[in-house]
Amino acid sequence: MLEPLRDVIARHGLDARKALGQHFLLDPGITARIAALAGDLTGRHVVEVGPGPGGLTRALLDSPAETVTAVEVDARAVAIIAELATLFPGRLHLVEADATRQDLTRLCPAPRQVVANLPYNVGTPLLVGWLRQASAWERLTLMFQMEVAERICAAPDSAQYGRLAVLAQWTCRCALVMRIPPGAFSPPPKVYSAVVSLIPHATQPDPALFRAMEQVTAAAFGQRRKMLRGSLRPIGGEALLAAAGIDGARRAETLDIAEFDLLARCHAERQGLPP
Template sequence: MSGPALPSLRETIARHGLDARKALGQHFLLDEALCRRIAALAGDLAGRQVLEVGPGPGGLTRALLAAPAAMVTAVELDRRAVAALAELEAAHPGRLRVIEADALTVDPAALLPAPRKIVANLPYNVATPLLVGWLRGAAAIEGMTLMFQQEVAERICAAPGTGAYGRLAVLAQWRCRCDLLLRLPPGAFSPAPKVWSAVVGFRPHPEDPGEALFRTLERLTAAAFGQRRKMLRGALKPLGEAEALLDAAGIAGDRRAETLTVSEFDRLARLLQSRA
């Protein structure tokens, strides 16, 4: 249940001097219809605790509050935006919590009770490290609906053997089903970025392999894709006994990282961990 009428998003920006700052990777989504569509892509929010990162003036926040989420927790680093969101917080008592913090330091499982979802238009400059951190703890998250630069979204969803396939695709697809759900042109944002953006849906796989194995996969993919032109027998040398590791996994040493499937990386990671 909402309170009195709120100012428009553009009025909110003007009143709080909330001009988008490049240093913070800010591009505000002010189209309310698009915000509602993104909130809908997150699926059923009834009874869910929703984490939003980088809400800015609160366009997506308003759409999430219009959905039946139990609570929306918005983490914002920009003090101007925190002040702008105070009006929205007052209009939705008990359903919106605004926290001034660096999202990279926030643990969703510690911050929110279950069931949890993350829905966010991520700041461009921290989108990838935020995603990797959330993937490590994906067992505690029911689902994520996240907006990235389109190039990053395509890398997340890329298939083996394609130019976009790399470390990010392996880490994301190893932990989640990843679907590119929506593409948005630069003109949808204020200010307009130079590139298109895209929304990716993440649904964690039922099996929880554990954070230790995830970190092993991080090491493995860092080595494998660190020098993409190298054959695996050379690329994996820093991990020790590369030839023996590949032989045990049944993977030819003359293959390159971009040809391996996620399941082959999984096999290598489990063997590598067992030898630690």
């Protein structure tokens, strides 16, 4: 029988730290639901980022996952996960590191997934990094602040639609699959959270094309109130739009994923971006 999470937290003095974006999810019913949203984990190698006291870690260990690799930067939480690892030898692996500086694909073999309640302050950069190597992942099941989750899944012509939506939906099938109220966390955040499921498409852009898409979306949404002929000017706006056959009087939020794909391909070709 595992020690109750609240007792473990008290014993280790693990108070959530705002600087680390920490909000601990302790309800075993919710963590079990999140683990289940990752699908059948039989034979899968799961990476969890920011396990904290290990609530979701426990749920993943209750699943049929082959291995769970927990990546944690907080030394206090590292001690807790190290204790848990002794109870699951060979199945739970602990990596004490900053996930933003790690290539997580090197931590476990395929088929691999990420299942994580991401620290609020690094969730978006972590996701963009994983999208760059989407072909390496079978699925990403990630919790974000509700606002970020809605931006990932936003449709064109909506207020939330922007660079993150384009990058995510260009590389993955995205769905907001669970909403979680502030009261489920300790301490409660000021906003709702949500779990997003991202399943990579079978065909993925090569690194050069991904870089082109990053440049196009950064320019297009950098000044989203401007028409495209103005916002894309730093990367050859008029010529780029002419090559893609897109009206320069439109604004970025009106373009769908296919149109951004065309812009990125034209930009990569015109710039001769190396693979």
